[in-house]
Amino acid sequence: MHMSQYQTLLYYCYSPIENAEQFAAEHLELCQSLNLVGRIIVADEGLNGTISGTPEACKAYMDAVYADGRFNKTEFKIDDVEELSFIKMHCRYKPEIVHSGLRDPKEIDPNKQTGIHLEPKDFLAMKDQEDVVILDVRSNYEHNVGRFKNAITLDIENFREFPEKIKELEQYKDKKILTYCTGGIKCEKASALLLKEGFEDVYQLHGGIIKYGKEAGGEDFEGQCYVFDNRVTVDVNAVNPSIVSTCKNCGVTTSKMINCANALCNEHFTQCDACGWEMKGCCSTDCMEQPNNREYDGTGYYVKVPQPVNQDKISKRKHKNFPPKTEVEA
Known part of the structure; x- marks a missing residue:
């Protein structure tokens, strides 16, 4: 048997x-001592991370987290991978582990009130019932490449926009709302916000899509x-898999997501291999014509380096669907 x-x-x-700020610095030292790579957000409200390393290092990390005592309810989703999923190790303090978009984040507390947690088998049993609405609380670039059959998706570029979209969901107040996200963390706040706004029958997929898979x-x-x-996307459906995303440039079905080779654009989008080589990894002809584009090697992945602040880019971000560099999902 092959071992990853x-x-x-x-x-x-x-x-x-x-x-929490001091904890973040000490936690970074722990991760570095284990030769782990990844991205962790630490806030007064808790931890949110994705890390990668050898099985021995990952076990040592999990043991350390549980030994702390404060994080005994942490549920690790473990994937075997052939190569490290990050280049470097980052552990940073932020106001929230998931940006809620609220002026006062303390308005909601997932430790006090969230939707009813559904294990994957229970979510599977409920999702097709007539009085159920499946709600994807993720951003455009996430649900564009994959989503549950018949799910309602929201036009948002970042979870901080979720509170503004709740009014659009008023028509479903008499339904059972089944929320889901990648690993469960966004649902903790999304379901709490829905309950706060008067939705009564709110659930969430415990462990998210990853655990469901x-x-x-x-x-x-x-x-x-x-x-x-660095994996960008992963397969989760072993029962009735399909591809729902299409190439931004030619419309052919493809699941390949890349970053635009123009670093000042950096849009995350789906592009087929043929268009990738023809467009040199760029999302548009305008980006192709920009100087100093990154060299496209067929993967569309580039090691992130600091870029100069560009006002055109800031304006462009408002109309593009790609993840902020600080976003982490668990």
């Missing part, structure tokens, strides 16, 4: 952390699941 050389862990935990075979999840690491 590395593992990737996806996880989160809402649990209060005192002196592992425990329920990913049935009726169409396309691929976007992940916040």
Whole structure:
């Protein structure tokens, strides 16, 4: 039996952390001592991370997290991978582990009130009932490449826009709302917000799409699941898989997502191999004509380097669907 050389862990935990900034610095040292790579957000409200390393290092990390005592309810989603899913290790303090878009993030507390957690087998059993609405709480670039069959999706570029969209869901107040996201973390706040706004029958897929793929075979999840690491997307459906995304340039069916080779654009979009080589990894002819574009090697993945602030880029971001560099999902 082939054993993968590395593992990737996806996880989160809402649990209060005192002196969270100091904790973030110490946590970074722990990860570096284990030669882990990845991206972790630490906030007063808890942890949110994706890390990658050898199986031994990942086990040592999980043991350390559980030994802390504050994070005993953490559920790690473990993937065997052939290569590390990140280049570097980052562990940073932020106001929230998922940006809620609220002026006062303390308006909601996932430790006090969230939707009813559904295990994957229970989500599978409920999702096709007549009085059920399946709600995808992820951003455009995520649900464009994969989503549950018949799911309602929202036109948002970042989860912080979710509160503004709740009014659009008023028509479903008499339904059972089944929320889902990649690993469960966004649903903790999304379901809490829905309850706060008067929705009464709110549920969430515990462990998200990733756990659903592992425990329920990913049935009726169409396309691929976007992940916040170098893999970009992963397969989750082993029962009735399909591809739902199309090439931005020619419209052919493809699940390949890349970053535009023009670093000042950097749009995350789906592009087939043929258009990738023809467009040199760019999303448009305008981007193709820009100087100093990154060299396209067929993957569309580029090691992130700091870019100069560009006002045109800032304006362009408002109309593009690609993830902020600080976003992490568990």
